[in-house]
Amino acid sequence: MSTQAQKILGIAKAEKGYQEGRSAGHWNNDQKYSDETPGLAWSDKMAWCATFVAWCAFKAGLAALYPVTASCLTGVAWFKQRKQWSEYPAIGAQVFYGSGGGAHTGLVYDYDATYIYTVEGNTNSSGSAEGDGVYLKKRKRADAYVFGYGYPAFAEGITSADPAWKSKAPAPASTAPKIVALNAAVKPGATHAQVAELQQLLIKAGYGPIKGSVTKFYGAETQAAVGRFHDRNPSYRTTAHDPKIGPKGFVALQKQAGRR
Incomplete structure (x- = not known):
């Protein structure tokens, strides 16, 4: 039986390669995630990185563990209000980027001493400002663009690099x-x-x-x-x-x- 973290990350990673619509020679933010996430249909054709995370949580049956919002800043506030915030990565954490965490977001599926490995919507493979789909990304943990991480309250606990969360880690592999x-x-x-x-x-x-x-x-x-x-x-x-x-x-x- 999979953990809650494995469940949402499996759903997120399966979306790799999905791309939004195009019009007049440009990507147009027209995507399925807004319409398929209860309460976020209004956000279609807008920046959708936060909506993608909310969709993944909804599909995994874990909507209560992540902010249901199209706003990165609202997502940051949601985790901080619940005291579920850290400067360290964790498996299944929602990572936020940019000033105040308001520029972009995604899900962490792995990390090591140097990098975080993420699934992100409304991004691209080239590094340009115009996002077009769902990609797996590798980013440096120490990059100033990385603002912080929201920790979902998984039933199994959370695997985290944060020393303060050691007691909340999952049970041993045995x-x-x-x-x-x-x-x-x-x-x-x-x-x-x-x-x-x-x-x-x-x-x-x-x-x-x-x-x-x-x-x-x-x-x-x-x-x-x-x-x-x-x-x-x-x-x-x-x-x-x-x-x-x-x-x-x-x-x-x-x-x-x-x-x-």
């Missing part, structure tokens, strides 16, 4: 989800609860994105991700680009995703 058997009903075209788990494992192990996840339906996007798993692990497939995960392959996938 209590992580155990390897489970594959249900025989999980196959292409089927609808089954374990398909959602399969999608999450594929994304975490690096075989995503899976557009439209996380769902219980073993559709074309899931089949393609399983095909990518088999391409890199050919001993677990029965045919070229095999779209069906097998019992042994499912065990191997769980290990690659960190289960023991």
